[in-house]
Amino acid sequence: MCGIVGYVGSQQATPILMAGLKRLEYRGYDSAGLALLNGEGLKVVKRPGKIRELEAAIEKAPIKATCGIAHTRWATHGAPTQPNAHPHTSSAGDIALVHNGIIENSDVIKARLVREGYVFVSETDTEVVVHLIDYLWEEGEPLEEAVAAALRQVEGAYGIAVVSSRDPNKIVVARRGSPLLIGVGKNGEMLAGSDAAAVIAVTRDVVYLDDGDYAVLTPEGYRTYQLEGQEVDRGVHEVTWDLAAIEKGGHEHFMLKEIFEQPASLADVMRGRLILEEGDARLGGIADHQFDLGTIQRIVITACGTSWHAGLVGEYMLEELARIPVNVEYASEFRYRNPVLEDRTLALAVSQSGETADTLAALKEAERRGIPTMGIVNAVGSTIARQTKFGIYLHAGPEIGVASTKAFTSQLVALSLFTLFMARRRHMSVVQGREIVQSLQQLPSQVEEVLKLNDEIRDLAKHYVDSKNFLYLGRGYQFPVALEGALKLKEVSYIHAEGYPAAEMKHGPIALIDDDMPVVVLAPRDPIYSKVVSNIEEVKARHGRIIAIVSDDAPELQGKVDYMIKVPQTLPHLLPVLTTIPLQLLAYHIAVLRGADVDQPRNLAKSVTVE
Numbered sequence: 001m002c003g004i005v006g007y008v009g010s011q012q013a014t015p016i017l018m019a020g021l022k023r024l025e026y027r028g029y030d031s032a033g034l035a036l037l038n039g040e041g042l043k044v045v046k047r048p049g050k051i052r053e054l055e056a057a058i059e060k061a062p063i064k065a066t067c068g069i070a071h072t073r074w075a076t077h078g079a080p081t082q083p084n085a086h087p088h089t090s091s092a093g094d095i096a097l098v099h100n101g102i103i104e105n106s107d108v109i110k111a112r113l114v115r116e117g118y119v120f121v122s123e124t125d126t127e128v129v130v131h132l133i134d135y136l137w138e139e140g141e142p143l144e145e146a147v148a149a150a151l152r153q154v155e156g157a158y159g160i161a162v163v164s165s166r167d168p169n170k171i172v173v174a175r176r177g178s179p180l181l182i183g184v185g186k187n188g189e190m191l192a193g194s195d196a197a198a199v200i201a202v203t204r205d206v207v208y209l210d211d212g213d214y215a216v217l218t219p220e221g222y223r224t225y226q227l228e229g230q231e232v233d234r235g236v237h238e239v240t241w242d243l244a245a246i247e248k249g250g251h252e253h254f255m256l257k258e259i260f261e262q263p264a265s266l267a268d269v270m271r272g273r274l275i276l277e278e279g280d281a282r283l284g285g286i287a288d289h290q291f292d293l294g295t296i297q298r299i300v301i302t303a304c305g306t307s308w309h310a311g312l313v314g315e316y317m318l319e320e321l322a323r324i325p326v327n328v329e330y331a332s333e334f335r336y337r338n339p340v341l342e343d344r345t346l347a348l349a350v351s352q353s354g355e356t357a358d359t360l361a362a363l364k365e366a367e368r369r370g371i372p373t374m375g376i377v378n379a380v381g382s383t384i385a386r387q388t389k390f391g392i393y394l395h396a397g398p399e400i401g402v403a404s405t406k407a408f409t410s411q412l413v414a415l416s417l418f419t420l421f422m423a424r425r426r427h428m429s430v431v432q433g434r435e436i437v438q439s440l441q442q443l444p445s446q447v448e449e450v451l452k453l454n455d456e457i458r459d460l461a462k463h464y465v466d467s468k469n470f471l472y473l474g475r476g477y478q479f480p481v482a483l484e485g486a487l488k489l490k491e492v493s494y495i496h497a498e499g500y501p502a503a504e505m506k507h508g509p510i511a512l513i514d515d516d517m518p519v520v521v522l523a524p525r526d527p528i529y530s531k532v533v534s535n536i537e538e539v540k541a542r543h544g545r546i547i548a549i550v551s552d553d554a555p556e557l558q559g560k561v562d563y564m565i566k567v568p569q570t571l572p573h574l575l576p577v578l579t580t581i582p583l584q585l586l587a588y589h590i591a592v593l594r595g596a597d598v599d600q601p602r603n604l605a606k607s608v609t610v611e
């Protein structure tokens, strides 16, 4: 949700900023811009549309500079037009600012500044901050003093980077509620970025700012402060993944690359965490909190989107196998109601990015109520990962495709590891534990098997390119998979799709079924299979076009469904890992055939850092 890059050093800034921006394009892609500082002052170039539009403009009129900031936008306030694109500048054109987040009191500040004679040229909430910095900047003060003074008056969420020709060769960055990190270069160069992808081509050494921090970057180094003025040391961390992880590696799209990475990402989430002999999971990130976990009597899972679907599967697993009551909450709902959180409740946030604003806010609400918080997060060092008391990392590597694929299956496995850990400390026998460990060990190679269906699913997709609607049905562990399959299709192909509990269909959606309605039914062999067969009969009786995802030859379905896609068999609570993958491939191929931009679907952004 908006990407920020900054560079100050001895090299030409433009190529470094543009390369960083391209790696952040997944965060927002409706306009882009940069501001460069050189001996001639501050130059700003911005364009509506994707980063290639900005690139073309810069190629026509290159600017030499060794300090600059850049931005790729996902619009919150104001349409994606040139005036609304970032950077925003002071009226004299001597301060430039890029922002990710929402300034909640922008109207109040704007009214004040208009009274002082400031003229606004955009519809954004961001522009107030640059004028406020200008207004508060006292003669002789360094830029950071003015930025800090302005931020003390601002309400809402921000990650910002600011440069000024009045105090050149310096970038001031700050964050509250939106991510921002510093890249510490080796040869007198400093970077800033919304995430490590922006800086990794230059350095792996990063400093994560905390909420309420600001920092001053110059070729001589960096200093970090709290908004109140106190200097702080946030420590340097090493990014462990490399550039190849954020490149397409020969695949046409990141989404396809990430779908095909799943055997490896699943092996990674389990690496060193399975103890076959003891039928148990070794979870370093939570083992030290056995006391907290041992006394837990309820778990509240908060998440959004695909991560919420993973949370639903988690609910079923934890209740069935660990016998712990679980509620799964949309983080955006949880944060604004007044949920009952008794003692001995654990708040568990599930998030790929670790930056989703609603999930973070729900977590903070739980914390305020004094209950322990845990995270299942992919992005190492992300805000949610640092905010939670303990957690489990997915180690899935960067996920760039806006539609989450490999992170989802890793979330399912992380939740099953957590379930095993909790169940074995309650009542689960070693025998049952071993059976689960053995089944988990087989998952990566079973996923390889499912991926061999790619060509078959691509051919199948051709029949559905012109469909207007899709229904996805599943029961038990497969109900969240139905929701996830529908979400994937909607996101990347723009076909309307609904996921529904298969039996609940009779209570309404069955009215939609006719010979024009594709219905994807999750029907692997699990304890509820025979009931799903009956639901399939109901759809068939209304001439629905059925694609069934099965886990054996499913003789009961022969002649009743139009297509059958067969995945390997595993334990019921692990089947979602396998049944999800054909749905990811189906959504991908339909979208590609429709000419959609699968990695950057319209209106979406990878991590939603505004509420």
Ligand code: AGP
Binding pocket: 304, 305, 306, 307, 308, 350, 351, 352, 353, 354, 355, 356, 359, 402, 403, 404, 405, 491, 605, 606, 607, 608
């Ligand atoms: C999934 O394909 C999404 N684009 C979206 O629903 C996502 O899962 C959601 O925004 C939550 O993100 P998070 O996992 O990074 O918190």
